[in-house]
């Protein structure tokens with residue numbers, strides 16, 4: 001994620017923090033100072049935010065640890081002001097696995113709340129007035145924060161954990177992952193619409209809730225379309241969707257050569273190969289254009305290529321390769337023949353999209369023919 005900084009690496013998962021989180025921290029400190037709390041008050045307010053986000057981080061590690069049990073790695077977790085994002089290599093497809101991975105995050109918050117709550121006492125009631133009151137101490141706020149995180153994450157809508165729990169439960173009943181996702185997405189969207197309608201009818205407008213409802217509505221739609229895309233890719237292989245006619249650049253190429261290729265065809269990203277034909281990286285359009293303005297057309301292409309550690313094989317399943325492509329910072333992944341070790345194709349999101357469109361058109365044609 002752009003604008004995020006490395007903090008540490010725990011058990012193979014990099015922890016990153018987004019720059020806007022530091023803004024939040026500064027804002028909270030400034031607000032405490034403004035309310036006349038002095039420097040100790042400012043430090044306490046900032047420590048509280050850090051403690052709250054440590055709970056978010058532990059929540060994410062709940063998911064990460066559960067996912068690891070099923071052989072799914074998590075390259076990184078990013079802390080944002082709205083919460084944490086753990087980038088799992090892939091989502092578990094087995095309903096029970098997904099259920100366990102989804103539930104282990106909120107479970108961590110339950111444990112934290114029980115531990116702190118046992119020592120400092122529980123809230124007198126669970127109404128928003130009591131839970132979010134201004135007069136609470138450090139540890140009480142932390143207990144309530146963990147309880148709120150559990151409640152929020154168990155809302156049965158994507159992208160909350162509750163949405164994944166719901167999908168896993170539905171998948172156990174209908175044993176069709178795509179159908180379960182569609183149902184779960186529709187339920188999440190219905191909840192979002194009902195929340196907004198209720199607010200309009202009762203004329204109690206809460207901007208934060210509207211924002212969350214919109215977020216949920218679009219995230220649910222996106223989740224359903226991703227799964228549908230994967231479903232369309234079904235039994236396709238990389239070889240069915242890769243670009244086979246593409247241009248490459250030699251290691252000593254200059255930007256001018258890339259510009260000529262860019263203008264002559266539809267390819268945006270060009271693999272740069274060394275003398276042995278091994279790929280050194282990809283010269284992308286997003287880097288080419290600014291470099292052209294900064295350094296001119298005679299600048300060596302090699303100096304601005306994006307390194308591409310990933311590669312795929314022609315017989316690899318397209319679903320697996322799409323996950324690799326999404327996780328990779330490179331917009332194009334080389335397809336390497338495992339026997340000759342030569343590059344035989346290029347996998348780009350654009351080409352995969354086109355291959356899926358063709359596949360779905362052919363499927364519709366087949367359906368129409370079998371119906372008539």
Ligand SMILES: [Zn+2]
Pocket residue numbers: 059060063105106153161
């Ligand atoms: Zn979670």
